[in-house]
Amino acid sequence: MTVDGDVVVRLTGITKSFLGVPVLRGVDLELRAGEVHALMGENGAGKSTLLKVLAGVHRPDSGRIEVEGEPVVFATPRDAQEAGIAIIHQEFNLLEHRTVAENVHLGREPVRRGQVDRRKMEADTKSLLDWLGEEGIDPAETVTRLSVAQKQVVEIVKALSTDARVLAMDEPTAALADHEVELLYDLVDRLRARGIAILYVSHRMREVFDLSKRITVLKDGAFVTCALTRELTSDQLVRHMVGRSLDALYPDRASADDLGDVRLALRGAGNGRVRGITFEVRAGEIVGIAGLQGSGRSAIARAIWGVEPFTAGTVEVDGVERRITDPRAAVRLGIGYVTEDRKGEGLALRQSIRDNALLVRRAALTGGAGRRKSDLGELLKSVAVVARGEHQEVRYLSGGNQQKVVLAKWLAVGPRVLVVDEPTRGIDVGAKQAVHRLLRDLARNGVAILMISSELPELIGMSDRILVVHEGAIAGELPAGTGEEAVMGLATGHTRGEVA
Amino acid sequence: MNAPTTWRPRLAEGTAPVLAVLAVLLVALAFAGPAYSEPTGYLALLKRAAPLVLLAIGQYFVIVSGGFDLSVGSLVTAEVVIAARLIEGDDANTAWVIALLLGFGLLVGLVNGLVTTKLLVPSFIVTLGMLLILDGAVFLWTGGAPRGALSPSFRVFGRGGVDLPVVGHLPWSVVILLAVLVAAVLFMRGGTGRTLVAVGDNENSVRLAGGRVDRLKVLAFALSGVLAALAAILLGGFAGVSAQVGEGLEFRAITAVVLGGVLLGGGRGSVVAAAAGALTLEALFSLLNLLGVSGALESAVQGVIIIAAVAYAALGANPRLRLRPRAGTPEPAAR
Numbered sequence: 001m002t003v004d005g006d007v008v009v010r011l012t013g014i015t016k017s018f019l020g021v022p023v024l025r026g027v028d029l030e031l032r033a034g035e036v037h038a039l040m041g042e043n044g045a046g047k048s049t050l051l052k053v054l055a056g057v058h059r060p061d062s063g064r065i066e067v068e069g070e071p072v073v074f075a076t077p078r079d080a081q082e083a084g085i086a087i088i089h090q091e092f093n094l095l096e097h098r099t100v101a102e103n104v105h106l107g108r109e110p111v112r113r114g115q116v117d118r119r120k121m122e123a124d125t126k127s128l129l130d131w132l133g134e135e136g137i138d139p140a141e142t143v144t145r146l147s148v149a150q151k152q153v154v155e156i157v158k159a160l161s162t163d164a165r166v167l168a169m170d171e172p173t174a175a176l177a178d179h180e181v182e183l184l185y186d187l188v189d190r191l192r193a194r195g196i197a198i199l200y201v202s203h204r205m206r207e208v209f210d211l212s213k214r215i216t217v218l219k220d221g222a223f224v225t226c227a228l229t230r231e232l233t234s235d236q237l238v239r240h241m242v243g244r245s246l247d248a249l250y251p252d253r254a255s256a257d258d259l260g261d262v263r264l265a266l267r268g269a270g271n272g273r274v275r276g277i278t279f280e281v282r283a284g285e286i287v288g289i290a291g292l293q294g295s296g297r298s299a300i301a302r303a304i305w306g307v308e309p310f311t312a313g314t315v316e317v318d319g320v321e322r323r324i325t326d327p328r329a330a331v332r333l334g335i336g337y338v339t340e341d342r343k344g345e346g347l348a349l350r351q352s353i354r355d356n357a358l359l360v361r362r363a364a365l366t367g368g369a370g371r372r373k374s375d376l377g378e379l380l381k382s383v384a385v386v387a388r389g390e391h392q393e394v395r396y397l398s399g400g401n402q403q404k405v406v407l408a409k410w411l412a413v414g415p416r417v418l419v420v421d422e423p424t425r426g427i428d429v430g431a432k433q434a435v436h437r438l439l440r441d442l443a444r445n446g447v448a449i450l451m452i453s454s455e456l457p458e459l460i461g462m463s464d465r466i467l468v469v470h471e472g473a474i475a476g477e478l479p480a481g482t483g484e485e486a487v488m489g490l491a492t493g494h495t496r497g498e499v500a
Numbered sequence: 501m502n503a504p505t506t507w508r509p510r511l512a513e514g515t516a517p518v519l520a521v522l523a524v525l526l527v528a529l530a531f532a533g534p535a536y537s538e539p540t541g542y543l544a545l546l547k548r549a550a551p552l553v554l555l556a557i558g559q560y561f562v563i564v565s566g567g568f569d570l571s572v573g574s575l576v577t578a579e580v581v582i583a584a585r586l587i588e589g590d591d592a593n594t595a596w597v598i599a600l601l602l603g604f605g606l607l608v609g610l611v612n613g614l615v616t617t618k619l620l621v622p623s624f625i626v627t628l629g630m631l632l633i634l635d636g637a638v639f640l641w642t643g644g645a646p647r648g649a650l651s652p653s654f655r656v657f658g659r660g661g662v663d664l665p666v667v668g669h670l671p672w673s674v675v676i677l678l679a680v681l682v683a684a685v686l687f688m689r690g691g692t693g694r695t696l697v698a699v700g701d702n703e704n705s706v707r708l709a710g711g712r713v714d715r716l717k718v719l720a721f722a723l724s725g726v727l728a729a730l731a732a733i734l735l736g737g738f739a740g741v742s743a744q745v746g747e748g749l750e751f752r753a754i755t756a757v758v759l760g761g762v763l764l765g766g767g768r769g770s771v772v773a774a775a776a777g778a779l780t781l782e783a784l785f786s787l788l789n790l791l792g793v794s795g796a797l798e799s800a801v802q803g804v805i806i807i808a809a810v811a812y813a814a815l816g817a818n819p820r821l822r823l824r825p826r827a828g829t830p831e832p833a834a835r
Contacts, residue, residue: 307708331710345708348701350767355694362691363698364710409709 006033006068008197009054009085009166014063016049023049024060027223029216031166031197036188038212038229039201042241042428046221047201051168054199055087056080085166086159090174092151094143101125101139104158128157133190149180153187160196167191168199173207174426177293178454185211203428204455205234217241241429250461251440253480258284262319263448264304264335264417269313273299274472277313281417281448286439288463289452290487296472297452298340301419304450305337306330318416331364336410340422340452342399346406349395353380353387356394357408365413376412383408384434400431407438418442419450424458436462456484515773517812518760522776525783532790543674549782550673551576551731551738555753556760556778557684557771558727561720563757566700566766567616567623569721571630572728572753575608576746578634579732581646584741589649598654602729608634609725613718623721631750638743646741658737673734680727684771696720700766748799755806756781761813781805 009031016024024046031037041047052058053065056074065072067083074080094103101122102109110117110124125139134153143151152172159167169188173181188211191198202208208215209229217224217240224240260283269277274296281287291297303310306324314321317333324330330337339345347356357376380390383404387397394405403423410418420439424432439462443449453459459466466478468490475490489495526542535541555572562569579601586600587593612630616623661671687693696716698706707713735745760777762769784805785798 305708327708328710328712337708339708344702345704348698348705348767350701350763351694351698355698358691359695359698359706359711360709363695363706363712 005035007031008033008068010064010066011050011054012064012066014050014053014060014065016053016058016060023221024053025221026063027218027221028226029054029199030226031199033165033197034192034195035214036192036198036200036212038208038215039199039218040203040208040215040237040241041218041224042430045218045241045428047218048170049221050218051087051170051199051201054080054085054166054168056085081162081164084162084164085168086162086164088152088155088159088167088169088172090171092155094151094154096144097142099140099142100137100146100154100157103143103154104128104139104161106158108162124161125157128160129153131194132157132160132187134187147180148175148177149183152176152184156187156191164196166197166199168201170201171203171426172200173202173204179292181207203426205237206457208237209234238429250458251437254285254443254464258444260284260446263317264450265316265319266300266304266310267314267316269300269303269310269315271299271303271308271311273308274303274469275312276473277310279467279474279477281450283416283446283448284443285464286443286449286451286462288459288466289450289469290456290459290466291469291491293454295469295491297469298421299472300469301337301421301450301452304330304335304417304419328364331360331413334414334416336360336413336415336418338403338406338410338418338420338423340425342402342406342426346409347394347402350393352391353385353394353397353405354390356405357390357412360409361412379408379411383411383438398428398431400427400434403427403431403435404438407435411442415447417448417450419452421452422454423451424453424455432458456487460484460487515761515770515776518773518776518780521759522780522783525780525787529783529787529790532787543671545783545786546677546779547671547673547738548786549779550671550677551735552749552752552756552782553677553775553778554680554727554731554734555749556756556774557680558724558731559750559753559757560684560760560762560769560771560774561696561723562623563754563762563764564700564766564769564771565696565717565720566703567717567720568627568754569612569724570624570627570750571608571612571634572724572731573746573749573751574631574634574638575605575725575728576732576735576749577743578638578746579604579729580736580741580745581638581642581743583654583732583736584646584648584650585641587648587651587654589651591651591653594651594653598733601733602726605725605727605729605732606722607725608728609722610718612725613721616721617714617717642743644743646743648741650736650741654733655737658734658739660737673738676730676734680730681772681775684775688771692716692719697767697769700763701768751806752781752802753778755802755809758806758809758813761809763813764810 007030011027011029014024014027015022027046027050029050039047039050049058053060056077056079059075065074072083095106104125105121110120112120122139129135129137129139132153137146137150137153143154146154156167172184176184188198200208200212212229214226215229215232215237216226217237219241262280263283265280266277277300279287289297289300299308302308304315304324306326306329309325315324316322317335322333324333343349348359354376357380376390385401385404385408387401394402397405423435423439439449439451451459451462460482464480466482466487468475468478468487470491470493475493478486529536558572559569582604583597583601586597608630612623612627615621615626657672657676661669662675663669695706695711699713699716703713732746739745756778757774758764759780760769760773762774784801788797788801789795
């Protein structure tokens with residue numbers, strides 16, 4: 001057993017190039033037993049490449065890897081695994097229809113008299129779960145029946161069963177619901193207390209400050225700094241990552257003069273998932289919708305878009321009552337929707353930037369195909385897509401640039417109302433700012449914007465007012481610049497608010 | 501965009517290899533046979549290839565939007581048999597029967613499309629069913645030996661040609677082929693065509709962008725059906741009436757489309773490349789024929805081509821995939 005604070009893994013001067021393009025240039029990283037070490041940086045900073053070097057997927061061009069002081073070479077992922085390093089990926093690698101114990105022992109099943117020893121498998125799994133303090137999970141349970149957070153625990157137990165001493169967690173909260181994040185915090189804490197070295201890769205500033213003891217920052221493949229978390233402010237951290245300060249993060253809000261006519265009005269609208277939804281959005285304003293996951297905040301957006309239409313109440317667009325029964329109807333009324341599922345619903349990944357940007361125009365508006373060829377270039381410039389050219393397939397773009405293409409797709413039809421669901425999920429800080437500025441510019445040009453985000457600082461920073469959804473109904477409305485506590489109070493049902 | 505866009509000829513991904521293969525085959529033909537020492541030999545090749553190219557263009561619409569159309573071979577047979585039976589060798593019947601044949605192709609395509617989109621049966625199964633239904637119907641109707649005959653004015657499309665200034669004598673089938681190809685290219689460059697490809701890539705994104713996905717898919721099947729009817733008119737004139745005239749053409753058309761680099765499952769590929777794939781296949785068979793390879797080998801060759809083309813699309817274009825070490829390589833870590 002390693003003593004608390006011992007260096008388990010040390011990477012020094014790691015470099016790696018792909019086809020002559022340097023991706024890592026001299027990166028140092030030190031992981032200590034019983035310590036949570038955060039790895040931060042924008043998309044493209046080299047975090048995932050570093051993870052892959054650590055996992056033995058990529059072999060570095062130069063630099064040293066030491067495990068407990070001994071220099072090692074990882075030729076294959078198996079070497080890294082045998083050295084006690086395990087990576088917990090964002091997407092789980094579990095066989096959904098097998099049990100927890102079977103997953104934990106996959107490929108290494110204990111055998112007794114030529115048969116898989118199910119009892120031993122379950123007992124071993126049980127003792128690991130107990131050791132972790134996760135007595136709530138039954139080793140004989142089928143994985144499909146577990147929650148996302150529980151599946152994550154299974155992944156971790158799987159890693160621990162191979163005697164992992166280093167756990168690298170890649171965006172571990174990305175798939176979790178808000179209440180499950182708390183459970184993950186506890187779990188990370190217990191792992192740390194049991195002497196595991198944890199590398200925590202995340203975009204979310206707050207998690208990093210809550211959990212980590214040390215932070216390593218990468219920028220453009222280079223090592224920027226490694227500092228104790230308590231000696232860093234979030235402002236400093238952002239500056240390390242992007243060279244900009246936090247103050248500039250959100251554009252100015254709308255003033256009273258900016259507001260125009262009511263573009264979208266819901267009165268008592270409801271369906272199977274939400275009820276009595278009443279609010280208005282005016283031209284020029286950004287209205288935020290807050291709420292826990294599953295509270296119905298996305299259901300409202302999808303109902304406005306006609307995916308799962310409202311069955312009760314009325315919807316008015318530009319003062320005229322409308323029945324929106326499918327996305328086509330919504331689009332033709334001038335309602336755009338930036339989905340939270342960029343890859344599944346937002347983009348056709350194998351098509352070019354151009355074809356994606358023109359998709360709504362071509363698919364929904366008749367006679368609009370290829371019209372005014374020149375303004376597409378303008379449009380892509382205005383959303384600042386960085387690409388080799390407009391014929392590049394969008395799957396080769398970073399998340400941030402993909403999101404800009406999704407926005408361009410809607411801007412190409414000049415929407416009057418734009419609903420944005422998690423507009424900055426999974427994109428880096430720089431692109432995030434660009435998206436924020438773009439949304440505010442749109443509002444200034446008279447678009448009514450409804451914004452959903454589970455990232456409270458963003459929601460509060462961007463919104464002119466905030467509607468909080470709780471259990472399928474609007475729990476209250478809060479003005480611009482509200483504190484996070486007030487929003488959470490309403491969202492969790494802790495406090496009751498005035499419904500506008 | 502940050503990069504200045506300089507104009508250069510743009511080939512859709514996967515187009516270049518088939519054009520290269522086609523060029524090599526065409527040159528090889530000139531060496532292999534005296535018939536190809538002058539343009540007429542190639543014109544004859546084009547004429548022979550025309551029905552398959554038309555079928556490949558139709559198949560392209562269906563494949564690129566995410567489906568399969570296995571019914572076109574049987575449809576061709578059915579069309580030819582119907583034509584012979586209804587025309588009875590009388591020129592006066594030609595016009596209305598051609599209209600009826602195109603209508604029947606359209607109808608079969610619409611049924612394929614509607615069953616696929618409204619009853620949610622995978623197109624592979626729907627069109628396989630249609631293949632069997634048409635086969636059975638033709639057999640029932642003809643008892644194995646088609647009756648009637650095509651009229652001379654009907655056969656002119658497959659056999660005859662038109663004398664044009666400058667270019668000289670052009671077979672009708674080549675004229676029809678070029679007209680269809682140009683129309684298909686224009687269609688695929690337009691908004692509807694681009695949206696059709698997007699349907700094959702991610703139909704969710706199209707539906708949620710306000711597109712009418714079902715309508716587009718039905719359109720693809722309808723086009724495939726009409727083009728099969730057109731191919732049948734050419735084939736009937738060219739090859740005459742038999743109950744085997746369309747046999748195996750569906751797989752040949754799919755092979756052609758795949759050879760053209762069109763992604764199975766949809767979302768990528770150009771119609772020109774699909775047409776070039778059909779021409780390549782025909783040129784290859786002509787070459788094998790000239791080299792004295794038995795015609796019986798044709799289907800084996802076709803089988804190799806379709807597997808190789810798909811493997812190439814999956815691996816060949818992406819060198820990283822080939823070079824990436826597989827997990828579990830038995831190479832010990834140096835400690």
